[in-house]
Amino acid sequence: MIFSPTPLPGSFLITPKVLGDNRGWFMRTFCKNSFAEIGHHKEWVQMNHSYTALKGTVRGMHFQRAPHKEIKLIRCIAGAAYDVILDLRQNSATYLQWFGAEISAANKQMMYLPEGFAHGFQALTNDVELVYCHSEFYTPALESGVRYNDPKINIQWPLHPVELSARDQQHPLL
Template structure:
C-alpha cells in the first residue's frame, strides 16, 4: 500500500499496490503490518457498509468524542463520492481546516481518517457504496456532528447537495462546547 499524507497532519490517502496481469489484479485492502509500519492505527473492530441511491446526497459530518473516538478507513466500492475530513483537534495547526478527495470504485483510493476529525461525503453518482473500517464501536453518547455547510469551515463541495438527512441538516456549526473540542486535546 502507498500512504500519501494529506495537508492535515495524521490523515492519509491510501492507494493499493496492484499486482496483476491480463486477468485482472490482486491488492491488499488492509494489512495490519503495513499500517503499523506507517505508524497508523492497525486495529479495527467494525466494517460498516453505506449504500446511497442518489447522486447529490450528503452524509456527514460525523465523529465520536474520546474515549470512543474513531479512526476510519473509507473506500468507495461502487460509484463515486467526494470524501471530506475536518480537523477538530484543538492542538493542531490545521484546526478547523478541511481536506477532500474523490474516492471512486475505479481509483480504489481510500481515506484514512484519524481520531479528532469530522468525516462526511457527497455522492457524485447514483448507486454509491462505501465500506468503512472503524477502530471503535459506535457510542451514541459520544456521537457528534458538524454542519456540512458551516461558513467557518467553508467546505467547497464539488457538486450541488440535493439531499441531506434531517439529523445532518440540523447539526450546529463549529461550537467548542457542543462539539467537545477540549476532549480532543492531545490527539496529535
C-alpha cells in the first residue's frame, strides 16, 4: 500500500497495490504492520457499509466526541464519491481546514482519518457504496456533526447537493 499524506497531518489517501492477471485482481486493504508505520496501533472494532442511491447526495460532516473519538478508514466499493475530511483538533496547525479526494471502485483508493476529524462525502454517481472501519464503537450520545455548507469551512462540493438528511441539514454552524 502507498500511504500519501494529505495536507492535514495524520490523514492519508491510501492506494493499494493491485496484483492482477487474466483471472482478475487481488489487493490488500489492511495490514497491521503497514498501518503501524503511519502510527496506527488501535484495532478496528466496527465496520459499517453505506449505500447512497442518488448522485449529488451529501452525507456529513460526522464525528464522535471524546472520549470516543474515532479513527476511520473509508473505501468505496461501488460507484464514486468525493470524500471530505475536516480537522477539528483545536491544537492543530490545520484546525478547521478540509481536504477532499475522489475515492471510487475504479481507483480503489481509501481515506484514513485520525481521531479528531469529521467525515462526509458526496455521491459522484448513482448507487455509491462505502465501507468504513472504525476504531471506536458507535456511541449515540457522543455523535455530532458540522453543517456541510458552513461558510466558515467553505467545503467546495463538486456537484450541487441534491439530497441531505434532516439531521445533516441541522448540524450546527461553527
